[in-house]
Structures are given as structure tokens and as C-alpha cells.
Amino acid sequence: MTITNDELIAGIEAKNSFPLDQSQKDAIAFGAGPLLIAAGPGTGKTEVLVARCLKFICCDGVEPGSIMLTTFTEKAAQSLQDRLAEAFLALSGMYPQLAAIDPSALRIGTLHGLCNDILQEYRYTAYQNLRLLDEAESSLIIHKAVHKKVDDLGLFPALYAQFDYLFGNKPQNKLSKWDWAFALQQMFGRVVEDMVDRNALQQAGGAWLALSQASDEYDQALTTAHASDFAKLLEHFRTFLDTGQGTVFLDGDGSGVRLPLTHVLVDEYQDTNPIQESIYLRLCQSAPHNITVVGDDDQALYRFRGGTVECMVGFPPACQSHWGVAPHVVYLTDNHRSNSDIVDWCNDYITSFPQMNQPDVRIAGKPPLNAAHGSGQHPAVSLIRETKIDACANRVAQLAADLKTHGIIEDYSQCVLLLRSAKNSPRNAGHYLTAFENQNIPVYNPRSKDYLQKAEIAQCMGAFIRIVDPQLSNINANLSPSIKKLVLGWVDEYDTIAAAHPDLAQYVTRGAQEIASKGVDQRITPATPTILYRILSHEPFVGYQGSPDTDLRLSKLTRLFESFCSQYGRPLYTDDTNAGCVRVPWLGGFYYGFCGYLEKKGIDDDDEDEVVCPAGFFPVMTIHQSKGLEFDFVFVATLGQTVSSSNAHHLEEDLRPFRVSPPGVVHSIDDSQWHDDIRQHYVAYSRAKHALILSVTTGQLRKKGHETASFGGQGGTWVKQNVPRL
């Protein structure tokens, strides 16, 4: 029924048609107990994780239903699932004895997804009939319900005094309700994700007590709304694990109906947060603690959402203190991605900073990357340097065009331009986008699209406003200029298309008339979200259907609007005192709450397809987006920024003394802001296969190693090689 480890390795190698290196084999074949795989960029960590999972199933005879495999994003989970299925298919073709195995019972997904499934599956009482809120919906609840409670309790001054960094530089008297809502949301999330002890907060008094009281109000609001947010989901799951039902989940029911959970594999462990760490350690509490964690401590990018590399760096001591065993550690160092000059450069870069050589910053004993490929003929790491950004941008675009005309690349999608922010503004992608346009190079930049300016959104919102507030009489002086501008822009957009779409115009006018004809406090039909759906059932919206972008954008809008309506009341009523007018408080909520959220936070376009970049286009993306990807020619720009701390750094530090389980590894804000900035550059630089080209202005280059993380810790003296002109 099973195969040997050697057969498995041979099978994987035959499928890939290239051999695995020795550390990859070691990682795949390691037996029972905790395993830490420290995998540098391009070392095949996903391959190893998939193979190790197959080893459990095909060699050790572990029931697939006893294995849990988690990753960080939905997209990564999907790709893991695909690769596992593909590899298993190949293996069972080679080894017929595997045919009896059904790998579909394996639990693969994001931790959030799996926790949600399991809690539903076990009908966990505290999680029954709860609606899982996305970030926007949770903001709306805080804006609507929690803000006022916190204000009534008089907690704002204490909270502002302690958490002023969450408000930029705004003085307290200038803060809007949304400023508070977003700040509170960050605090609440952090309290849960860092497993902060509420009792300890209470006893500390002052701002800490205020935070604890505010968090209670949020909990109350969630209970009232029968809802949970992402962080609370994990909290529920963590609690569940210590209940009787949780014991059944962990140990099985003995009858074989519920299988015990015996093997856990975690990808991207460097981005794990404390509550996730606690879940993983609890899942593997039974000996022999079969947990495999994979990641690269040098590529941690997600501190802003609670991830702390310290979980990964501190994994060996955590195993030691929880279970009294040290994990086996395997380093994957053979880089199969980049030309050896780039590998050398990356090794130099990451080690050139004294900050990275402090203890407990990187995993102990981590060797440098080892290039599996040789170097090419052309310079692999080079510099485009001009005095101004637009000149840099022109040279990048020129070089891209030249690469294409000289046949060095076949398609622009073999390249990428990496930036911290891909927004279309002069500070960010702006100059580059114009330069590409001038060279007639088509650009793929999903993050530069501005959702709210899209015609279909504007037309739909404009039509809705013309129904509920036809004279725009509730857009008063108190509404902030930016919200007003957004809303009036929508109405304009609708007005200009109304004549060309008489059916829609008629529906809108009739709707408005119907409201106008009602007396005070009359119910308006249909239900509020339905009005939006009816608008969308007319032209031009019907004609938009079938375009995936547009569909997705509109469905995002309707989902958010529904959630707004469930908070602010539906159906609509006419006002108590003004006949023929929608309730003024509702309109206030609509403009300040709903439109305010859209204005302040914006909405992102989803990139729906699996393709990284469509053929023929030159991709422009954020470094975050590029994580896990590779490109032949990598251009990196927006370099040279001063290293600075984020809200996440401060919240993490402020709440650390109150954590249920204090972290084993701690760094000061001054240090960790450097670590994070260096890691971000490292991710960017290590994407390149054939060539890495830095695009910098002389001004940016003037900053020395002690001012910016962009150019290495020795004052950037090793960035010498100018890119040759073709």
C-alpha cells in the first residue's frame, strides 16, 4: 500500500525531470518530531513542502484526513492544492499500489479558512450562526456602534495620549469619526492577535484600562451583530481547542469517524502572528509533535498585519520550552532561480548590515545562499542613475524596449518593475507609467486602478443618490470637502449618462417621485439594497455584465452596501418631520459612514486570474505582490527612503508587556524597523533570474548606508556597476 522514501524521491525527480538537492531530500524524508525548514529565496520550498506531505501519505501511510497544510493567502493555498494533486497523480501513475489512497481528505487552506470550516463542522457553540465580517464590515460596526460607546465612556483622551501614533500627526481635536474608527480597529485587532491579557490591561489602569473597556464594547457590538472578525475567528478556534469538542478534533473519537490530527505543515511561517503560533503549538501538543514549518526569516513582510518574524526565529526555543525537544533544522540554500552574480549580491546585501548580524535577528547558523546556476555574460546587477526620476524612468523604458528589439526577451512579461507602492502618482509609479506609455509599452498594473473613479461605480452610486436625495439637499457644509467632491462627481457621472439611458432615468425619477409623495415616517419599498440591485438591472449596467472586472467591482460595492444597510437600518423610511424626504439620520449615515469609508479607505481591485501578468504587458507591482514570484529582468525603483517605524511597530511594543505568553525574541523599534526595511529590499532583489537593475536618482544615492536600507550597510559602495547601454 505504500512506497519507500527513495521511491518517492525518485518519483518526484522523474516528474520534475531534474534532481532534488541533498537538503531538499533531507527535509522531505525527515521522520517524526518538529522540523524547521529555513528556505532562502528560489530554493524550492513549496516543492519540498508538497513532497513532504506526500511522504506522510504515500510512505508513512498517514491518513490524509489527519494532515493539515496551511499557507498565508488563498492564492498560495490554491497553488499548493494544485501542485499536490498533480504530484500525487504522477506518483500514483508510477506506483499503482498508491491507487487506494484518496488525498482529497487532506485539510489544505489558509489558517482562517480551515478554522472556520472546522468550527462549523463541529458546530462549536460559541461560533454558531456567526457571520464572518471582512475588514470593511468590521470598520462600519466600529464607526456605527463602538465609537459612540467609547466616547460616552470618556475614553478618548486616555487612548489618544497613549496611541497618538495611530493618528498621523493630527491633533486630537481635529480627528474625524473615521480616524477613530480605523485606530480602534487596529488596537482591537492587535489585542486579539497578540493574545493580550485583558485582566492585565485592566489592572494597569489609564490608557490600558481604557483599551480594555473599548475592546469590551467592540466584543459587545460583535455579539449583538452575531458576527466575528478574522482575528476573533482565530481566538474562537484557540478556545475551541481546549474544549471537549476540541479534544475530539485533536485526538479523534476512537471509532475512526473523526480521525486524530497527527501532522501539521505550515508554509510562510515567517509571517505568523502570536495567536497563530499558539494555535500551531496547541495542534501539535501530543508527542511526537509532528509539525513542519517552512519559511524565510529574511523575507518577512507582514508586520503591519501582526506577523512577527520572531515566531520563526524563536521556533527552536518555543519547541524547547513547550515540549522539551529541539526541532530538527534543515537549511535550503541551493538557489535554483538566479544567476550567481545576483545570488552573491543578495548574500552580500543581507549580511552587509550590522543590524542583521545581531543575535536572534536571523535564524541561528543560517548559511548563505548557494548558486546552482553560473553567471551570465552580461552584468547581472547594475544601476540606472540619472539626476531626475523621469530621466530614470525613460531609461528603464528605453532599456525594456531595447531588450525586446534585440530579442533578449520575447515578451515584456518576462520583466517587472518593483516599487513600494504601485500607485499612479509622481512619488510612486507615475513617471514610470508615462515613460512606458511614451515607448508604447503596454503596462499591467492592477494596483494603480482607482476603483471609486470607475464609470460603473460612479454611475450606480450617482443614480442611487438621485433617488434618495434628488436635490442633494443633505450634502451640507459639514461634509468634508473630499467626500463632497467624490459624491458630486458620482452624481455628475450619472447625470451625463441619464439621457442616453431613458429606462434607467425613468426608474430613478419615479423612485424619487414616490419618496417625495410620501408623508412623514412612511416605509419606503423595496428594501434598500434592492434599490441598488434594481438600478443595476437597467442599462448601461446590464451591458457591463460579462466583463469580469466590472462584475467583480459591482459585486464588491453591493456587498459593502448591504453590510452598511444592515448596520444603519433597512428598509428606508421617510423622515419623522420632513415629509417626502428619506430619514435625515439615515442619509447622514450614508454620506458620512458609507461614502466616508469609501473616500478614506478606498477599495482595491482584485486581481482575479492566476496569471501573474498577461502576455504582452510589462508588469508594475508592489514588492508585496511580487513575493514568491520570479522574473528574468527585475527593475527596482523608489529606493533610498529613510527607514522609519510603523504603527505596527509601536502597537507591538506597547502591548508586549501585557501578552499572555511573552515572546522569546524581542527587538527594539529602532532595530526592527531596519530589519523590516532590509527584508523588503531583499525580497525585491531576490526576484531576479538573469538581471537586477536598480533605478535611482543621484539624490537617492546620496543617502548612505546609515540613512537608508536600499544600498547595503557599507555605505552602498558596492553599487558601482552602471548598466551598459545596448
Added chain:
DNA sequence: CTGGGTGCAGTTTTT
């Protein structure tokens, strides 16, 4: 190449 002044714009993102 560097010091210093002016004017303007204003992160990253996943569940």
C-alpha cells in the same frame, strides 16, 4: 559632489 533651501504630496495589504 555636497550643503542647504523651497515647494509639494501624502505606504505596503491579507484573512
Added chain:
DNA sequence: CTGCACCCAG
């Protein structure tokens, strides 16, 4: 308010 791009003077 801060920090970056850009400009000018030496």
C-alpha cells in the same frame, strides 16, 4: 507635519 524631489551655489 514630515520627508522627498529638485534646484542652486560653491
